[in-house]
Amino acid sequence: MIMKWLHKFSSPPYFYALSGKLIKWLSVLLVAFLAAGLYGGLVLAPADYQQGDSFRIIYVHVPAAWMSLFIYMVMAVSGTIALVWRIKLAEIVSVCSPPIGAGFTFLALVTGSIWGKPMWGTWWVWDARLTSELILLFLYLGLIGLYTAIEDKRTASRSVAILALVGVVNIPIIHYSVEWWNTLHQGPTVTKFDKPSIHIDMLIPLLNMAIAFKLYFAIALLMRSRNELLQREQNGRWVEEVLEGK
Amino acid sequence: MINLKPHRKNRLMLIFAMILGVSVAAWFGLKAFNENLMFFFSPSDVVEGKAPQDHLFRLGGMVVKGSVERPGDGMTVYFVLTDMAKEVKVKYTGILPDLFREGQGIVANGKLEQADLFVAQEVLAKHDENYMPPEVAGSLKTAELKGAKQ
Amino acid sequence: MSQFLEMGGYAFYVWSAYGVSTLVLCYGLLRPYLDHKKTLREISLKRRQHKRDLND
Numbered sequence: 001m002i003m004k005w006l007h008k009f010s011s012p013p014y015f016y017a018l019s020g021k022l023i024k025w026l027s028v029l030l031v032a033f034l035a036a037g038l039y040g041g042l043v044l045a046p047a048d049y050q051q052g053d054s055f056r057i058i059y060v061h062v063p064a065a066w067m068s069l070f071i072y073m074v075m076a077v078s079g080t081i082a083l084v085w086r087i088k089l090a091e092i093v094s095v096c097s098p099p100i101g102a103g104f105t106f107l108a109l110v111t112g113s114i115w116g117k118p119m120w121g122t123w124w125v126w127d128a129r130l131t132s133e134l135i136l137l138f139l140y141l142g143l144i145g146l147y148t149a150i151e152d153k154r155t156a157s158r159s160v161a162i163l164a165l166v167g168v169v170n171i172p173i174i175h176y177s178v179e180w181w182n183t184l185h186q187g188p189t190v191t192k193f194d195k196p197s198i199h200i201d202m203l204i205p206l207l208n209m210a211i212a213f214k215l216y217f218a219i220a221l222l223m224r225s226r227n228e229l230l231q232r233e234q235n236g237r238w239v240e241e242v243l244e245g246k
Numbered sequence: 247m248i249n250l251k252p253h254r255k256n257r258l259m260l261i262f263a264m265i266l267g268v269s270v271a272a273w274f275g276l277k278a279f280n281e282n283l284m285f286f287f288s289p290s291d292v293v294e295g296k297a298p299q300d301h302l303f304r305l306g307g308m309v310v311k312g313s314v315e316r317p318g319d320g321m322t323v324y325f326v327l328t329d330m331a332k333e334v335k336v337k338y339t340g341i342l343p344d345l346f347r348e349g350q351g352i353v354a355n356g357k358l359e360q361a362d363l364f365v366a367q368e369v370l371a372k373h374d375e376n377y378m379p380p381e382v383a384g385s386l387k388t389a390e391l392k393g394a395k396q
Numbered sequence: 397m398s399q400f401l402e403m404g405g406y407a408f409y410v411w412s413a414y415g416v417s418t419l420v421l422c423y424g425l426l427r428p429y430l431d432h433k434k435t436l437r438e439i440s441l442k443r444r445q446h447k448r449d450l451n452d
Contacts, residue, residue, distance in 0.1 A: 042414075043400065046379030050345060053404035055377060060417040084257045103424045111413040118409050120370045121343030127285040165265060169272045181283045182306060184353055189375040199378040216421060223428035227435050234439045243440050 010089040012229055013238035019222045026219050033212035040205030048202075057115040059205055062190070063213040065108035068136060069171055071101035071217060075143075076168045079161030089225075091157040092232075094164065095147050096224035100217055102140035109133060120184060128177035129185035132170060139167040153232060286353045293332040297358070305334065305364055306353040306372065314348055327352070327364075338366040345371035 008014055041059035048055035075097040081090035112130070113123045124130065143160050150156035178187045189198050190206065198206070233239060250258070276283065286306030287297040297303055307327035315324045322339045325348075336354055346352060346369065356366035403410040 046381075047404060048377050049380040049383035050350075050373060051377075052406060054344075054406035054409055056403070056410050057413045058377070060413055064417070080258070080261055083261060084254050099427075100424060103420050107417055107420050110416050114409050114413045114416075118406060119343065119345050119373060121346075121368075122370055125285070125370065128283050162264075165261060166268050168265060169268045173272070173276070181280075181285065182288075183285050184370060184372055186373055186375045189377065197374075197376040199382055201379065202377050216424075220424050220428060223425065223432065227428055227432040230432070230435050230439065234435075234442070239439060240443070243436065243443070 010087060012088075012233050012236065013241070015089060016226055016229060016238070016242060019226050023219055023222050026215050026222075030212055030215040030219060033208050033215060037205050037208035037212050040208060045202045045205050046199075051119055054115065054118050055202075057111055058202075059209045061108060061111040061115055062206060063210045064104045064111060065133070066210060067213050067217060068101060068105040068108050068133070069174060070214070071097050071104060072136065072139075072164070072168070072171055075101065075164050079164045082157060083161050088232075091154075091161070092225045092228045093221065095157045095160050096221055096228055098140045098143040098147070098160070098164075099224070100220045102137060102144065104213070104217075105133065105137040105140055109137060125184045127183035127185060128181040129174065129183045132174040132177050135170055136167075136174060139163075139170065143167075288329040288332075289327055289334040290329055290332040292334050292358065292364070299358060302355060302357055302367070304353050304355050305336070305366075306351065307334070308351050309346070309348050311348045327354070334364050335362060336364045336366050338369050340369070342369055343371040345373055 009018070037059060041056055045056070047053045075094050078090040078097070079094040081087055082094055109130075112133075116125075117123050143163055146163060147156050147160050150159060177183060178185055190203070230239065230242070286304035289305070289307050291297045292305065297305070305327060307329045310326040310328050310333065313324075313326035316322070317324070322337065323342070324335065324337050326333050326335050328334075336356075337359075338354065338356075351372040351374065353370045353372055354364065354366035355368040355370075356364055359365045401407060401411075
C-alpha cells in the first residue's frame with residue numbers, strides 16, 4: 001500500500017502537479033508559524049537575565065543551525081536511496097538540498113558572529129564548534145560546485161551523493177564538538193536529554209521558528225525539485241500537458 | 247529492507263563500509279590533533295605546568311566572586327580565574343565584553359608573566375546554555391539561598 | 397515602539413541579524429521561482445522551434 005503510493009508519488013507528472021498544490025498550502029502554514037515565532041521572539045519573550053535583548057538573535061541563529069544539520073541528513077539519506085535504489089526523485093532531492101543547506105549554514109555562521117561580538121567580545125574564534133560549522137559550509141559549496149561541474153546530470157547526482165556521504169562524518173562532530181573539546185561556544189540548550197535550560201516563554205517562539213524553518217525548507221526543496229524535474233524530463237509527453245495547462 | 251536484491255544489498259554495504267572508513271580516519275585524525283582542538287587551558291593546567299611558559303595561550307575559567315579589583319585609572323583590572331580546583335590571577339587592560347561579570351565563565355588570551363600572574367591581551371566571555379527572564383533568575387537565587395540556609 | 401526598536405541597546409546586532417536572515421531566505425525562494433519560470437519559457441520555445449523544423 002505504502003509502496004504503491006510512493007510509486008505513484010514519484011512518477012514525474014503526479015509529483016509535479018501535487019508539489020504545486022503542496023507549495024501553496026505549506027506557504028500558508030509558513031506565514032502562520034513565522035508570524036507566531038517572530039512576534040513571540042521579538043515582542044512576547046522576556047529579555048534574558050544575562051544577555052538582555054541581544055539573546056533574541058537565538059530565534060534565527062539556533063533554528064538556522066539546526067536546519068544546516070537537518071538538511072545534510074535529508075541529503076545523505078536521499079543520496080543513499082538514490083545510489084542503492086536508483087529512484088529519480090531521491091536523486092533530485094539530494095541535489096536540490098545543498099543550495100538550501102548552504103543558505104542556512106551561512107545564516108547560522110553570520111548571525112552567530114553578530115551575536116558573538118557583543119556577548120563574547122569577538123566576531124570569530126577558531127574553536128571546534130565554529131570551525132566544524134565552517135567546514136560544513138565549504139562541504140555544501142563543494143557539493144554545489146561538483147553538481148554544476150559535471151555535464152551528465154545522472155553522473156553528477158551520483159558524485160554528489162557519494163561526496164555527501166563522505167562528509168556525513170562532520171555532522172556528529174559539529175553536534176558533539178562542544179562536549180568533546182572545550183570551546184568558546186556553550187553547550188546545547190534544548191536538545192539535552194534532561195529538561196531544556198531555557199524558560200518556557202522563550203522556548204515556545206524558538207520551537208515556532210524551528211517549525212517555520214522546516215516548512216521553508218520543504219517549500220524551497222519542492223520548488224527546486226519541480227524545476228530540476230522539468231529540466232531533466234523536458235522531452236517527456238507530460239511536460240507538453242504542463243505547458244498547455246498554463 | 248524487504249526483498250533487497252543482491253546488487254542493491256552490495257551497494258548499500260559499500261556505502262556503509264565507506265562511511266565506516268571515513269569515520270575511522272576522522273577519529274584517528276581528531277585524536278592526533280586533540281590538543282590543538284582544545285580552545286583553552288584551565289587554571290589547573292597552569293598550576294601543574296602543563297600550559298606553555300613563554301608564548302601566548304588561552305586560559306579559561308570562572309571569575310571568582312569578589313575577586314575583581316580595579317586599582318588606579320579603572321582601565322586595568324585584576325581578577326582571579328578558577329576551575330573549581332585551582333586558581334590563577336589575571337591582569338587585563340582594556341574593554342571587557344558585556345557579559346564579563348563575577349561568577350561568569352571567560353576565556354583570556356595572553357601570557358604567563360610570573361608563575362602566578364597571567365597577563366591577558368584579550369578577554370572573551372563564555373556564556374552558559376541557560377536562558378531565562380531576570381525575575382526567574384532572581385527567584386532561583388533566593389530559592390538557592392533558602393536551600394543553603396536549611 | 398521606539399523602545400522595541402532599540403532592543404535594550406543591542407539594536408544594531410539584533411536588527412542586522414534579522415536583516416541578513418530576511419535577505420538570504422527571500423533570495424532562497426525568489427531564485428527557484430525565477431528559475432522555474434525561465435525553464436518553462438525555454439522548453440516551450442524549444443518545442444515551438446522543433447515543430448517549425450518539422451513543418452519545413
